[in-house]
Amino acid sequence: MTEAGYNFGYLDENTKRMIRRALLQAVALPGYQVPFGSREMPLPYGWGTGGIQVTASIIGADDTLKVIDQGADDTTNAVSIRRFFNRVTGVATTDRTAEATIIQTRHRVPEMTLREGQVLVYQVPMPEPLFRLEPRVAETKRMHALADYGLMHVKLYEDIARHGAVTTSYNYPVLVNRRYLMSPSPIPAFDNPKLDRMPALQLFGAGREKRIYAVPPYTEVKSLDFEDHPFKPARADAACVICGSRASYLDELIVDDGGKRHFVCSDTDYCASRPPLQEAAE
Amino acid sequence: MISAGFADPAQDSQRSFRAVLEAISRPGRIFALPPLAEPPAPLRGALASVLLTLADADTPVWLDAAAPLDWLRFHCGCPVVAQPGAARFVVATGAMPALAGLARGTEEEPHLAATLLLQVASLRAGEGWRLTGPGIEREHRLAVAGLPADFLAQWAANAAGFPRGVDIVLCAGDSLACLPRTVRIEEAG
Numbered sequence: 021m022t023e024a025g026y027n028f029g030y031l032d033e034n035t036k037r038m039i040r041r042a043l044l045q046a047v048a049l050p051g052y053q054v055p056f057g058s059r060e061m062p063l064p065y066g067w068g069t070g071g072i073q074v075t076a077s078i079i080g081a082d083d084t085l086k087v088i089d090q091g092a093d094d095t096t097n098a099v100s101i102r103r104f105f106n107r108v109t110g111v112a113t114t115d116r117t118a119e120a121t122i123i124q125t126r127h128r129v130p131e132m133t134l135r136e137g138q139v140l141v142y143q144v145p146m147p148e149p150l151f152r153l154e155p156r157v158a159e160t161k162r163m164h165a166l167a168d169y170g171l172m173h174v175k176l177y178e179d180i181a182r183h184g185a186v187t188t189s190y191n192y193p194v195l196v197n198r199r200y201l202m203s204p205s206p207i208p209a210f211d212n213p214k215l216d217r218m219p220a221l222q223l224f225g226a227g228r229e230k231r232i233y234a235v236p237p238y239t240e241v242k243s244l245d246f247e248d249h250p251f252k253p254a255r256a257d258a259a260c261v262i263c264g265s266r267a268s269y270l271d272e273l274i275v276d277d278g279g280k281r282h283f284v285c286s287d288t289d290y291c292a293s294r295p296p297l298q299e300a301a302e
Numbered sequence: 303m304i305s306a307g308f309a310d311p312a313q314d315s316q317r318s319f320r321a322v323l324e325a326i327s328r329p330g331r332i333f334a335l336p337p338l339a340e341p342p343a344p345l346r347g348a349l350a351s352v353l354l355t356l357a358d359a360d361t362p363v364w365l366d367a368a369a370p371l372d373w374l375r376f377h378c379g380c381p382v383v384a385q386p387g388a389a390r391f392v393v394a395t396g397a398m399p400a401l402a403g404l405a406r407g408t409e410e411e412p413h414l415a416a417t418l419l420l421q422v423a424s425l426r427a428g429e430g431w432r433l434t435g436p437g438i439e440r441e442h443r444l445a446v447a448g449l450p451a452d453f454l455a456q457w458a459a460n461a462a463g464f465p466r467g468v469d470i471v472l473c474a475g476d477s478l479a480c481l482p483r484t485v486r487i488e489e490a491g
Contacts, residue, residue: 029316033315036315036319037315037355040319041356043323044356044469045413048484049412049465050436050484052413052465078320080313136328162410164410165408199464199465219439221323221327237439238437238438238439
């Protein structure tokens with residue numbers, strides 16, 4: 021049952037139409053940031069207002085929604101966004117990646133390979149990948165128009181010259197369809213390869229910065245690198261203490277005053293769907 | 303007498319939009335829209351639904367038929383312009399206007415391009431053109447009846463200007479397929 025007094029999906033129909041038009045342009049321009057009239061939402065910027073507006077504009081009564089925050093379904097941000105959509109749309113929600121038709125995410129891509137018919141909606145704090153190198157919006161617009169991304173290559177080169185390797189471990193810049201430089205949002209670089217030729221549609225919403233962008237299905241997404249320094253996604257060299265996975269992305273936990281460390285899967289649904297380690301093994 | 307639009311605007315426009323979003327994400331695949339009770343002639347169901355879903359006071363529309371103008375103004379409230387080059391949505395039920403004459407955005411703001419909503423005689427999947435590009439795993443096949451003879455030449459010129467360029471929504475009856483400017487089209491062979 022939806023909350024009385026709200027339109028389906030919270031946003032009014034004019035706003036949805038405006039966002040829907042921006043989404044269609046975004047899909048036709050893979051990786052290009054389309055400006056849109058971001059609305060004030062009932063939670064502050066930084067809590068996923070861009071992703072929520074994208075989800076609100078695409079969601080329908082038949083959808084099943086999953087929301088994750090750093091891979092987990094049970095964190096504050098994920099729980100409150102899921103409850104919000106349950107109240108303003110009444111759609112079914114789920115923790116299971118396989119059952120969801122729309123997955124809104126903050127800072128992770130699910131471990132399970134997504135399929136056609138699913139839509140992955142990213143919450144994006146800063147859509148402009150060149151922002152730390154060139155703060156002027158007028159200038160970055162021109163750089164995107166000219167596909168002039170030398171500045172980013174110099175930054176990666178300087179990392180290698182100073183540290184021997186690229187030190188960016190999250191929000192690692194990608195080139196979409198060999199044309200636009202794009203921020204994949206602050207997902208770990210470990211997740212970057214999953215964006216490449218993903219069968220699901222990927223939509224990105226930045227509420228404060230008022231930008232929407234997209235990666236259509238089966239589109240080439242290449243992490244920037246050099247021939248002699250190929251892109252290497254990093255992962256903690258450990259196994260999950262709950263399920264024993266050596267393939268998933270891990271969170272590090274400090275579990276006592278002595279600094280003892282445990283690693284657990286960041287993707288809670290992936291971890292829960294695997295058989296737990298036997299007690300005796302510990 | 304102005305015929306009805308969507309029976310349930312919030313739900314019906316969402317269903318139509320998801321079909322268009324899927325169609326532009328998977329170029330050349332044909333998607334069926336929920337039938338519209340009374341599309342105003344000569345508009346058929348899919349084209350009328352797309353207008354109800356996307357057009358409003360912010361989007362100048364150009365139309366090659368006079369009959370649905372009252373319907374369009376009443377339901378969408380959109381400005382109707384005299385030149386296709388000034389429109390955000392270009393609606394053609396007869397001859398296709400030249401793609402080169404439509405708004406194609408700028409290098410810095412390619413999202414200011416027009417979308418051509420073109421009503422064609424028929425769409426058939428699995429035969430005809432070979433489509434490749436973003437959104438397509440290997441290739442999609444699409445046969446379209448009712449396009450000008452020089453369409454592929456016009457399309458090649460449109461695609462060559464990327465990121466500038468026009469996107470096309472091909473509508474036939476209650477079904478549609480999209481050609482975003484990224485898609486490459488080869489003649490069947």
